[in-house]
Amino acid sequence: MKPFATRLLIVLTVILGVNYLAWRWLDSLNWSAWWIAVPLVLAETYSLIDVGLFGLAMWRIRERKAPPPPADATVDVFITTYDEPLDLVMTTALAAKDIRYPHSTWILDDGARPELADLAARHGLGYLTRSGDWADKPRHAKAGNLNNALMVTQGEFLLILDADQIPQPDILDNTLGYFNQRRVALVQTPQYFSNVPADDPLGSQAPLFYGPIQQGKDGWNAAFFCGSNALLRREALMQLGLAGYVTEVERGVHRALAGARSAIRKARRSPEAADPLVAGLLDEVEAATDAAREKLKAGGSLSEITYDLRTKVEGAVRTLVAGNFAALEADLAEIAAMELGSELGTPEPDQLDGAVERMSQRDWSPLGALGSVQAVLDAVSVERPDEAQPVMPLATISVTEDMATSMRLHSMGWESVYHHEVLAYGLAPEDLKTMLTQRLRWAQGTIQVMLRENPLAQRGLKLGQRLMYFSTMWSYLSGFAAVVYFAAPVIYLTLGILPVSSLSTDFFIRFIPFMVVNQLLFAVVGKGVSTWRGQQYSLALFPTWIKACTTAARNVWLGRPLGFAVTPKARQAEGNSWHLILPQLVAIALLLVALVVGAVRLATGLNEPVGTLVNVAWVIFDLLILSVLVKAVRYKGFTPDERNVDAVHR
Known part of the structure; x- marks a missing residue:
């Protein structure tokens, strides 16, 4: 009976949630206050997707029997x-x-x-x-x-x-x-x-x-x-x-070939590239680079591809060096002749300075470009020297x-x-400090994976696996939605601005059934286990989740260091920890001020009774969510007689 009840609640939750969100997007937005109306409906859409992914996981919940006895193994x-x-x-x-x-x-x-x-x-x-x-x-x-x-x-x-x-x-x-x-x-x-x-x-x-x-x-x-x-x-x-080793080597070869082609194209803009010898050598190396790229696409041997191209580049470098050396000898001979003429008393005005200037300004970029190509190819090593x-x-x-x-x-x-x-x-x-360090690292690591190897685009994963991994990553975006959920009731109670066109019967008959069924789903799948503390922290730690997302994004996209903090296993030094939850304290203060201002506005007729009642209930819920942090700051550590022995057993 239980799997049927769970799946029935999942279906009802999704249907009621989609019905509510469709009404929110199509009929209820207060476009005159779009700056809060749109963020709120986006936050609600985020939450519905989160609920849908949770329901998908619960659809196939698996309670395993004991495994067979293990075979002999090391x-x-x-x-x-x-x-x-x-x-x-x-x-x-x-x-x-x-x-x-x-x-x-x-x-x-x-x-x-x-x-x-x-x-x-x-x-x-x-x-x-x-x-x-x-x-x-x-x-x-x-x-x-x-x-x-x-x-x-x-x-x-x-x-x-x-x-x-x-x-x-x-x-x-x-x-x-x-x-x-x-x-x-x-x-x-x-x-x-x-x-x-x-x-x-x-x-x-x-x-x-x-x-x-x-x-x-x-x-x-x-x-x-x-x-x-x-x-x-x-x-x-x-x-x-x-498999990862092969992938990294392949990526290295791709990067090397792309870098080689870019260096050659830059070299073509050099004045010296007009020389037929230089132009011909650049053509040869570029053609060899293009051929190597085609072989790589066709699944050719990495070692053969890089060896053939390296051989071609080395030959071009030798030819170009020989050509530049001959030109250098000619310039030196010209200077020697001018110095001899000076000794005979017949130097041309500024002739010597002009020759030296021509030498100093000789554009060596084609040779430099081929040298860069050679260095890049040499760096592509099956030994991966950049790693231990x-x-x-x-x-x-x-x-x-x-x-x-x-x-x-x-x-x-x-x-x-x-x-x-x-x-x-x-x-x-x-x-609290240790807990925040731990949660931040977990969230940063998860967001890094999402940005670098998003499971929705990961080859080899089945659709269900993609969604199961993505659901965990998606959950850490809740910090942005939480900001909107805390801000919306404050805005109404203090300014009288509703993000919805009205709090009509349509709102209540759509929203309340959805929330009730959603909480029933949690209660059924939780088997009587309390999930309230987890729900509190999923919203109360919104600054941590936002910091995790922004720092991980800077690390992945901009290369900013992230660092790795080992979670301390002992209680940290005693001290005032209130500063660790300053954003949450500001939110609590704003919510409390909103209650007072909302009451005044209601008494003076500036706010509607229904809107005030709904938003007061919303503020109380937000305060209950955030109250967990007050207890966390005041927590003095574990004492043995408090041990929770209700371990989870299979």
């Missing part, structure tokens, strides 16, 4: 760390060592701490840090750490754990059996935090995501890697790395390696599994 357990406290890392490492299924445990220390290496050796644990090949090369944060470890270990499967995620002894027994299916490359389990009180003031637990949402994505074969508490098949990762290692199995295109990696695996035909059982217990942020 497993490497990777514990990634950078600067976390040693006792924390060792607690996780020793718990990993006690996992029942036979395995090897490795501490991947990106901080290269000798004291941690000593502790690992003392307890019989593997210890890895970056090799010297990474010096002065891009490190790619956690992805680089894992890629480095992949090249020096051999396990068929990898269990990846963050330094604070303490695994249960049966984590491999309960998950490794999924890999009996040959095409399964990833098994993701929930991330659950043991230091979160029942009221979860920082919104760290994610029962909706690590539950119905991931189960829904699983139904579309789109459950994705979340960075920790996940098992991956080495073969799939290495295949991914090799040519093959990078885990994606390095964002500050979070997980989503891009799993999306690429899915595009190559591999499958994923979401196993809905808590098998590791981690530590959540215990202060």
